[in-house]
Amino acid sequence: MIFASDLDRTLIYxxxxxxxxxxxxxxxxxxxxKELSFMKKNVIEKLKKVREKALFIPVTTRTIEQYNRIFIMNDTIKPTYAIVSNGGNILVNGKVDSEWRNIIKKAVDRITNRKFVEKKFLNSFKDTSWIDKMVLRDGLFFSVHFKDKELIDKEEFNSFKSWAEVNKWNVSLQGRKLYIVPSPVNKWDALLYVKKKEKKMKIVSAGDSFLDYPILINADYSICASHGELKKMLEDKTLKQDHISLTEGRGINASEEILESVEKLV
Ligand SMILES: [Mg+2]
Structure with missing residues (x-):
């Protein structure tokens, strides 16, 4: 069994x-x-126990550098694999899997060029004063940081989003950040690569955003934290819920519920 979980707003807060x-x-x-992120003590304890029976894989949109800042992973939990850069990189005992990196590079080269996507995004809005910065992450995808979310023109935003989807780029709005990600860079393809390598049969997965949806909809058991983007998309039926269960609790309490469910499954 594999337990594949998103980190931010799923396990860490x-x-x-x-x-x-x-x-x-x-x-x-x-x-x-500064003190930045926290976990519940019993979630860490449960995660250590789950680790003894299942292959725990953190699956995050964080860059390699941002992932390595979470010292609990490298010091205490020590997962063999970590899927980072939203699936664009796989770390095996902390080192980049170069075979996977080459697969990703070839796949990204086949779709609309990122420079074109960046230009198209910036030209999609008459007023761009709400954008604080647009950063290319690990050479693969963009994160856009807002000054003021309320100033985004919804019509212009939706029009860019539709264009991006046609051009095989995914758009995900998470709190005060927007991610613009080429579709080959997704969490599920990376997870499938590890699953095949490890010859594991079942996957239980957890997450909270649109970028987690591929691992939730494709896993055997799936739990969505009841806050944020994905819960909304499941409830308004933008995405089909299928076998994905929602936690009762919100915020950091959702992480405890997720681990309780996973403990029963592994
Ligand atoms: Mg998240």
Missing amino acids: TKKLIKEEDNDIVLVERYLG
Whole structure:
């Protein structure tokens, strides 16, 4: 069995998403001297137990550098595989799997060029004052950071989104960030590559955003954290829910529920 899980807003949470009454929280990431992300203590304990019976694979849109900042992964949980860059890179004991990187490079070269996508995005809006910065991540996809989300023109945004989809680029809005990702760079293809390599049969997966949907819809058992983008898309039927279950709790409490379900399955 494989337990494949998204990290941010699924297993780990920033201060903003933690309520005062949430206790037994442990710091798992520091950035520029600041305490950035946290996990529930019992989630870490349960994850260690799950690890003994199943192959735990973190599956994240974080870049290699951003993933390596989560010290709990490298110091304590030590997963053999980590799928990072939204599936664009696979780390095997911390080292980039170059065979996978080549597969991705060839696939990305076949679709609309990223420079063209960047230009098209910036030209899609009459007013771009809401954009703080647009950053190319691990040479593969863009993250757009907002100054003010309310200033986005919805019509212009939807028109860009439709164009992107036709051109095989996915768009995902997560909090104050927008991800624009070439479709070959997805979490499921990377997970399938590891699954075949490891000859594992079943997958249980967890996530909270549109970019997690491929691993949730294709896994044998799937849990969606009840907050954020994906829950909304399942509820308004933009995406079919199928066998994906939703947690009852929201925020960091969802992570505990996810691990409780996974413990029963492995
Ligand atoms: Mg997430």
